[in-house]
Amino acid sequence: MNNINLSKSRYCECVQCVNILWLNKYKPEYSQTDSNDSVLENGRKVGELAKGLFGDYEDIPYDKDIDFRIQKTEELLQDKPNIITEASFNYENNFCSVDILKNDADGVEIYEVKSSTEIKDIYLDDVAYQYFVLTNAGLNVKKAAIVYINNEYVRSKELDMEQLFNIEDVTDIAREKQNQIKNNIDRINEFMRVHDGDNEPDKHIGVDCFDPYPCPYWEYCTRDLPKPNVFDISGMWKSKKFEKYYEGKISFEDLENEKINPKYLEQIDFELNDREPKIEKEPIESLLSSLNYPLYFIDYESCQYAIPELEGTKPYQQIPFQYSLHVIQEEGAPIEHYEFLAEADDDNLIRTFAESMIKDMSEDGSVIVYNKGFEATRNREIGEMYPDLLEEMERINSNIVDLMVPFRSRDYYTKEMKGSYSIKYVLPALYPDDPDLDYSNLPLIHNGGEASEAFLSLKDKTPEHQKEIRNGLLKYCKLDTLAMVKIWEKLKEVTD
Template identity: 65%
Template sequence: MSIDLSKSKYCKCLQCEKILWLTKYKPDCVPKKNKDDIIERGKKVGELAKGLLGDYIDIPYDEDLSIMIEKTDELLKDKPNIITEASFSYNNNFCSVDILKNDLEGVEIYEVKSSTSLEDNPIYLDDVAYQYFVLSNLGLNVKKAYVVYLNKKYIRGEELDINQLFIKDDVTDIVRKKQDKVRCNVDKFNKFFEVHGKDNEPQKDIGIYCCKPYSCDFWEYCSRDLPKPNVFDLKGKMRKATKFKKYHEGKISFEDLQNDNLGDKYLEQIDFELHHREPKIVKEEIKKFLSSLNYPLYFIDYEAFQCAVPAFEGTHSYQQIPFQYSLHIIKEEGAPFEHKEFLAEIDDKNMIRNFAESMIKDLPENGSVIVYNQTFEESQVNKKICKMYPDLKDEIKRINANMVDIMVQFSDRNYYVKEMQGSASLKYVLPALYPDDPELDYDELSLVHKGDEASQAFLSLKDKTPKEQEEIKEALLEYCKLDTYAMVKIWEKFREVTI
């Protein structure tokens, strides 16, 4: 089998040729993941960028690629013009150029990405180099090549300014130097697929390319024969490269690793897994944490979404936009908890301010504001609110000053059991502390079971009927409420084990 390359297929082959073989012959081996938001984000950024160079002529997608190529040929003769999705094929190597500037001297390539960095994504250069290869071999004079990406320093005003939103990075010299390599790669990939047909699966060991530059969808398939648990199940900050180094040294299972030179937390995770240790509870540290809390106790959790293109005045690309919180309150020792909540309207242009004002009203006193993963609430949300709304700064700073991170007791391993599997994530911790409790089981929830589902569900409200909107809103409130109730239950567990 030979393969008709496109720029996306070429980039996948650069990471690992087997990705493309598996995509074609074993697509069912990919775990079901909702990537609609990522795809939609890329489409939105791409559509917006089309107007960067002025008026343009768009070539609509057609399954018959020859129609797109013929339309491109016609438009190329009518220069100067700007063509979006201009399509070309050279020796069965196909590409569509996001934006093509076409004039009397030649053409310029503009490849649009929804990222905020070029340095972290070297594959973008390979993408453009492949397009340069196709066009130049068709006899076109490619004068310039650019990668267009989002400017993370741009703060949106009342109106969106796409000229400030996007950065155009000239990569012409780099992609020209890659041309010999592109030709070699194209030949290599075609030979690979001539050898490996449907009944001849490539035999390729796992490696760092399984997660660079992107996490491969076929990881579970390719690692299916590894012992469980294994080096890749170690939780914490160990680099993927270090894990693969251990793997290639033959240190794969927890038995292989138990006497290795690893950090204390990794060895502890291994030890608990292999030897079924009793729960580790550092009572003095947990007591110290409990004694540091001041009533009223505010257990709060935020939900937020991100937009590649800033949707609100005063925000930047991929800023966390808070749209919901749940709040459990215990006013004094022995008092029953109260619950309050906030859920924004999907079309509210003042969503962030309304979120902040509601939170300030619901946290009127200087009690402890208890969160799970303080970096998110304090740094990624509250500090941004301070910048956007200086008149709210004092109150938000007051909330931040009272903030306490309950997760630290698990990340510091002051409380640890085997079932946490080395993780301090609430989704591991809660079932480990309260096993088989349906009231605390996220899987028992309707529609929304985790954070990314919450943001997707909220954003989907725009396209739903009133009845569907009510069902989604109810599911969002139910999910977020469980997050803060979970913290209350953890606090109760801490009190129980330190008596």
């Protein structure tokens, strides 16, 4: 019987969990993937840029007809020495395309391109699989390497590809893994022969459900567990959750007398016994009394470029491109709203962002954020990039107050927060069924990930579509700071 068709991505999925292959074939409707377009686009851009790392190259365009791609590769291999990108090979139904193939007179070199800033174990499996296919297809593989992003590189006016990319030789590791690759392929084929569509394999859950990637079938494989269960405990390490799971301590009832973090027990207790809200007035009053008018409720949105597009920035640096600001000048004063959203083609958008914010918060007052680490770090980075703005950035940082503190420390807690202090849990817990505070009612943009993706996509959109996206971004960010105002109002209400 012929081997099943394996690609390098399918092989790597099976290294994580072979059940994924069976589920993809027989139960694909249960897959739940959080597709992140910006991650995919970053990967595509990095891959395309890296193709020119060694100079001119011959590219084999994608074609559903694998045989066509393999034939094209065979033709180009004769024209050595050359560089071939997406060179395609097959050995006993094990297929792979090599990102960059350096084709020399005495053999070939494999270069696998990753948009990551580090080498993960699964990348080594990926390269070793390619080495297996190419060597068994009759090629002399002299070298196998991983090309990945150098996150210490700071872009100057022109992009320096040699500085942007790190190249690590992993030939020895790839060779050491060859027997393992062969055994894994045999095991995968035997598994799929034994388990046809009518013979579902035993479900398996473990830490590998999240490592190296979150499995899209998690909900399917845990569908029979009691709800809520140990995996719903907020903040507990996954390894600890699986430890309890393997001990048979799965439901909240199983866990309520366990010796675990008091915060986890509190979440369990509130859930099982439907407790009234817990409100510790003294620390909440202390926070409120520390605030000084004017009150600036501010939230940033940011994006990341794998390939830095702005001078002075690093790969994957958080680039603040938007803020919303609700201002209360004095007690009892009406709420004012200010906002900023960068132009997608502004090469100085970080400075433009900062200058607008400084203007809108020109007076000293409490700068109220939710999770101050994020905004404070962005402000420090801006001060480092632009020394003339450092004093203003430090002034703003010195006035920051974190509205998250009462919820993180559980001075204010309700069952509906489900153990979390994220604003996406806290807000609906404090204001249930308020359509004006429901993120799902927003047009286009509903969370920070979508906001980042939307901004990154602007350059490729028509003016009409850009206007629609920008409107969605403004509405989303505005709700983030309105949410903080409403939380502040609730804190005042419960301490009166």
